[in-house]
Amino acid sequence: MKLNNFKINSKNKKVATTSSRQCLGISITDKSINMVLLNARSLNQFRLEKYVVVPLPKNIIGNGNVENHEELVAHLQQANQKLRSSCRNITVAISQRQAFIQFLDRDEDTEYTEEEQVMAELSQYDSLDDVSYDYQSVSINGQGKENLLLVNSKRDDVNILMDAYTDAGITPTQMDVDLLAVINSAITWINIRQPELTNKCIAVFNIDYSETQAIIMCHGKLLYKQEINLGYEHLMQSLRRSYQLTEEEAWDMLYSPSKPEDYNSTVAQPFQQQFIQEIQRVLQFYFTSASQENEIEEILIFGYGNNSANGFTESIRQQTRIPAQQINPVLLAELGDGIEPAKLQQDSSLLTVAFGLAVRGL
CATH class of the missing domain: 3.30.420.40 (ATPase, nucleotide binding domain)
Known part of the structure; x- marks a missing residue:
């Protein structure tokens, strides 16, 4: 499940390009910052180049909300320095608590465009300037009905998170919802295993x-x-x-x-x-x-x-x-040089979302 362009604040968004099939997935939980750097060898074949898990003290993130901007920036910088990666294709997550996910059915012969249907769903907001959103066609069922995946979040919530990344010297290229990253991990595991x-x-x-x-x-x-x-x-x-x-x-x-x-x-x-x-x-x-x-x-x-x-x-x-x-889906990946299998086995349960984010960006 892959969203093309979760519309993050344009003042922060810079479209990065990469020369290799690499993506860095970053997830932030109440307890830790988790980074997974994947290299796509081929379809459904990944190499785990690097990963880091940096513990977070209390009262930096609470229920998905940034509670201490300066401390979060410092720990993001620490994690980034520990990873030591030049990858600029970066997918980050926003908590499902701060996002709304829905699937919209579309008849094949409807007179409304996808954009018009999405705008109708988002009309509950006073202004589209207050919302970040993205949508994508994900399937067509046996009755000819198209399925649209629509994700939206308050722009203020997106901006607060993006400001932390920007101040830490990290420029995400796309944003996804942690719940969808879990689904990405599940789909990847099913496809391979x-x-x-x-x-x-x-x-x-x-x-x-x-x-x-x-x-x-x-x-x-x-x-x-x-x-x-x-x-x-x-x-x-x-x-x-x-x-x-x-x-x-x-x-x-x-x-x-x-x-x-x-x-x-x-x-x-x-x-x-x-x-x-x-x-x-x-x-x-x-x-x-x-x-x-x-x-x-x-x-x-x-x-x-x-x-x-x-x-x-x-x-x-x-x-x-x-x-x-x-x-633990991250264990699907071939291990890069320097990764200790025993240590990865120990950390792997923390890396599901970051792995799904990295897969989403490949």
Whole structure:
């Protein structure tokens, strides 16, 4: 799913050109700045040239909003210097909390142009100067109806984010929504690893710091989305309570390959069972509120490390009767020189959005 030109503020936007098939994806969460530099070897074949994860202290980003501009700029500069890349093809994300995503149906013989239909949808705003938007035709169904993907956000929200990048010396060439980047990652993984799922209905759960993005998609189209109030923060709090750790110590333990002997029974399994209950709620909401006839064929879990996760997907399958897999899509890529496989395995659960952004820009 690829938007051609999310219309960012023209005073900040400079169209960059690249001599190679490279793209840098940058995602900013409440907890970290994540950068992924991909090189497209061929269709659906990628090389992970470099990546960085720079932790963010509290009160810099909150629920997708920039709360401390100067500190964010400083950490973006730190991440950029650590990456040491000259790539100018850069895709960045805006939080789904700051964007509105919708799919519009178009009849083949309609008298209205795509632009006219989009303008009608955006007429709720007092002025188009107040909104950043983009749209793209994504599919035509068996009845001859075209499907338009429309994304829009308040221009002020886009400008605040773009100002931080500009002050950090980074010039994005395109902007996408983090939710669509997750979908990009899912589509890329399906195309490469399980093409038989291409036209199936898939449920994707991307675990983030304080929440999980739940997505139900079919043919690459978003059918249903929901935010679940369950993420890494809940695991960290459980670690802190169980082992009397500071937040930093709990974060380190969460991503360490070695954990206490009772970690599975004390921390991992209770979290997994709570997560499965949330999966069941999402599926129930989807089938009762969306009036969908599509049966969900597969559940994909992104952003949850494989360490101490024995039996997690089997428990999901038993309790939902739907096959499930744990996936970190960035691991699809061939590794560049200097990337340590063990370190990437440890960090990979944080890189799903940045990977999807980089794919979007190739």
